[in-house]
Amino acid sequence: MTDAALQRATEQVLAAKTRPLIQVVTFFDEPTFTATHLAFDPATRRGAIVDSVLNFDYASGRTATRGADEIIDYVKRESLKIDWLLETHAHADHLSAAPYLQQKLGGKLAIGREITTVQTVFGKLFNFGTEFARDGSQFDQLFGDGDTFAVGEIPVTTLHVPGHTPADVAFVIGDAAFIGDTLFMPDYGTARADFPGGDARGLYRSIRRLLSLPAETRLFLCHDYKAPGRDHFLWETTVGDERTKNVHVHDGVDEEAFVAMRTARDKTLDLPHLILPSVQVNVRGGRLPPAEDNGTRYLKLPLDLL
Numbered sequence: 001m002t003d004a005a006l007q008r009a010t011e012q013v014l015a016a017k018t019r020p021l022i023q024v025v026t027f028f029d030e031p032t033f034t035a036t037h038l039a040f041d042p043a044t045r046r047g048a049i050v051d052s053v054l055n056f057d058y059a060s061g062r063t064a065t066r067g068a069d070e071i072i073d074y075v076k077r078e079s080l081k082i083d084w085l086l087e088t089h090a091h092a093d094h095l096s097a098a099p100y101l102q103q104k105l106g107g108k109l110a111i112g113r114e115i116t117t118v119q120t121v122f123g124k125l126f127n128f129g130t131e132f133a134r135d136g137s138q139f140d141q142l143f144g145d146g147d148t149f150a151v152g153e154i155p156v157t158t159l160h161v162p163g164h165t166p167a168d169v170a171f172v173i174g175d176a177a178f179i180g181d182t183l184f185m186p187d188y189g190t191a192r193a194d195f196p197g198g199d200a201r202g203l204y205r206s207i208r209r210l211l212s213l214p215a216e217t218r219l220f221l222c223h224d225y226k227a228p229g230r231d232h233f234l235w236e237t238t239v240g241d242e243r244t245k246n247v248h249v250h251d252g253v254d255e256e257a258f259v260a261m262r263t264a265r266d267k268t269l270d271l272p273h274l275i276l277p278s279v280q281v282n283v284r285g286g287r288l289p290p291a292e293d294n295g296t297r298y299l300k301l302p303l304d305l306l
């Protein structure tokens, strides 16, 4: 089977050795265990911010921009120019800070093309009505499998990696792949596949596809939860390490075994604390709902549905 997108990403990783590598600075949000990556081309100082977090306190309904402001400070201090705000998927465990970052730093907001499927599912679940467009128009750009763009002068290839959600994409920037919720650290395993539209079989195939990139490909994860015997957070690994050591999906684990494991494990997991606030904001490109006539914004809480 030919896989032109994977081929392009592979060639790109191999070619990356001939020029300065994409530089990555990570900001970790401990309450949601999310790693936001700032990736920039050291030659042009142009960069992308992948999977940002807006702080949110559920009990008080308060949002805050502490995490995003830290990134903004770094970008300004290092005189970087942000061209892209990338989302690997519509997150279910944190609110995106992309609109805030865009307002402060510029750049285009992008996500996977299949976000329209996720918008359809959750538009219905939240009974959003016709004011909520389900065509991805809340984003500046939608990327499909094999689509290419650049961060500075470093080429990027998008890979569609559905499973955790139907819309997940990985951004392969030079030799570094930002893989969202697919693989986690080798000692922790893989992302869950039981959200509306999730699919364990699809996740396995997406993961095997990522693992056919060159062994030295750097992988940057969206989350880390530590692991038994490890008391510090990690968010970077390689294809080679995942292939030999991933506890769920190292080489030799076949599709049936993975699907059985993933399905059984997902049944034991609680829903993420912030799934309801997160999803309804993130399918709108991270924008909070408009204020009502008293000037206050409200989120919806569907009862007895999930």
Ligand SMILES: [Fe+2]
Pocket: 089, 090, 091, 092, 093, 164, 181
């Ligand atoms: Fe996720």
